[in-house]
Amino acid sequence: MRARSINRNTGEDRQPSLLVSRTFWFSDVPRLIPVCRMVGHKPVVDGTDTPCRWVACDRCGIRANPQGNLDPALWDIGQPYTGPFNPAEPLSPIVRKQLARKGIKPARASEPGPIPAHPVGTVGGEVHIGKSKWRTVGIDFKVGNCGSEQVLAASLRLGPLGSLYLHTEDHGRWLQRRLNPTGYQSRETGLSYYRGRLSWQVWARRDEHRASDPKWMSGSVPIDPRHYLYGPRKNRMLFQTEKVPAVVRMPEGDTHDVLVHLEKWETRRTRGRARTYWMAQWDCKKGIPVRNHDWKGDETFSSAWTIQGVTPDNPRWPLIIAAAAAEDCSRDRARYNYRAPSEDAA
Ligand SMILES: [Zn+2]
Incomplete structure (x- = not known):
């Protein structure tokens, strides 16, 4: 068994409030299959x-x-x-x-x-200790399907304290074949809190919701008292810029043409004050590869963020969005241990 880890909290994206931010892998971990052995x-x-x-x-x-x-x-x-x-x-x-x-x-x-x-496999994950910019709270557990790259995965997110993500590659196939043997839908069970709402999933399909699903399978309730005092929060888009071409430059040297635009949104409660914010969007027609895969492409096509202080008043906004897209895809590449095609040829 080999262990290896990479410090994620370096360079320009370093978040000083994060004490630890590491991606780790334990490779060549023997599969737990005593009877088969x-x-x-x-x-x-x-x-x-x-x-x-x-x-x-x-x-x-x-x-x-x-x-x-x-x-x-x-x-x-x-x-x-x-x-x-x-x-x-x-x-x-x-x-x-x-x-x-x-x-x-x-x-x-x-x-x-x-x-x-x-058989051996890799168990890996990410650990973040301290305050990060990703401050979600929740816990969940996934049982994959017969095509999953990661058969089991779990996460624990503790807001300002940190978070832990684990995934097991093929470890846990026994469990998957007992609990989720057919189809290509992974199943998730978890509880999370986000923006005043408590959400749950109980053995819910990860990528699909059906009208026939029972109510207990997934849902959410507002637990923010303001919801009951001032009414539900509603968001609407007020304005969007035209789509501007930009280039995402990845650290591996590859470049990708994208279209970027900014959207101005308003959020308000029925009986409350309105607040506006800007969302940055990028869209890549061909997709940006973030994961190596033998039988299906794993590519990121588009994404959206709320970026503080980026408005059309700043003439560099397309460049800022392209840089943020590169950072986001780069984080995914690190998570999936992506190797650029040229590295294979070398
Ligand atoms: Zn066996």
């Missing part, structure tokens, strides 16, 4: 509704490597896998990329490879 894996056919079948261990959920590409007409999900295993070594990502550069796309092996006997 003792008696071996239990290969079954796994898959999705889109006809796609592969082989994984029924107990620990580890997939064969390569996972295989079985004929859905012959193999049902959950059926014990009795077919052959392909003893060939899977291609490494580097070889795969070198072949791709030459325009060669190796055929996906239809027979599954072996299920790794001594």
Whole structure:
């Protein structure tokens, strides 16, 4: 097992009120699969509704490597896998990329490879101690789905005291396969407080809400007394600038064309004074890659912030938004341990 951490609280974005701000990883952590280690894996056919079948261990959920590409007409999900295993070594990502550069796309092996006997994975996270500019309060726990990059994740956010985020990569597949075996929706359970509202999720789908969901699954209630005294807070947009082209320059050297604009918003309670603020928005048509992924692109397309003191009166506002976008994407890259394509070639 190897441990490594990076201090996040350096450079221009340093927040002096933060005592600790680190991203950390424990790599090569052995997966906790005592039964599989003792008696071996239990290969079954796994898959999705889109006809796609592969082989994984029924107990620990580890997939064969390569996972295989079985004929859905012959193999049902959950059926014990009795077919052959392909003893060939899977291609490494580097070889795969070198072949791709030459325009060669190796055929996906239809027979599954072996299920790794001594699987390891990375457990990582972020810890912030002290007052930061991200002052949210809450606790949550995610159980991912069969396609999740991080099967389990949890966060504890204590406002001005700090926050802790954890994610487990493939650790916890056993739990995921018991609790959330089908579909591509992760499930979240948590409680949080934001701007006078207490919100909860109980086993709620992370990226989708359905009208048929029971009320207890997710919701929020205002707990700010001003809500009851002065009425609910309403926001409306008063004005927006036209969209201006700008360039986001990432520390890795890549640049991205974006469109930026400012929006002026008003917030007020029914029986209260109005307050206005500016929101900065950026939008990148092609997206800015922030994560390496073999089978889907992970890119950030757009985002919005409230930026203090940036108004159209400052002629440099497009540059300020582009710099903030670079900072935001850069933080995501650090979190996902992103490697630029050129680093692979070197
Ligand atoms: Zn197993």
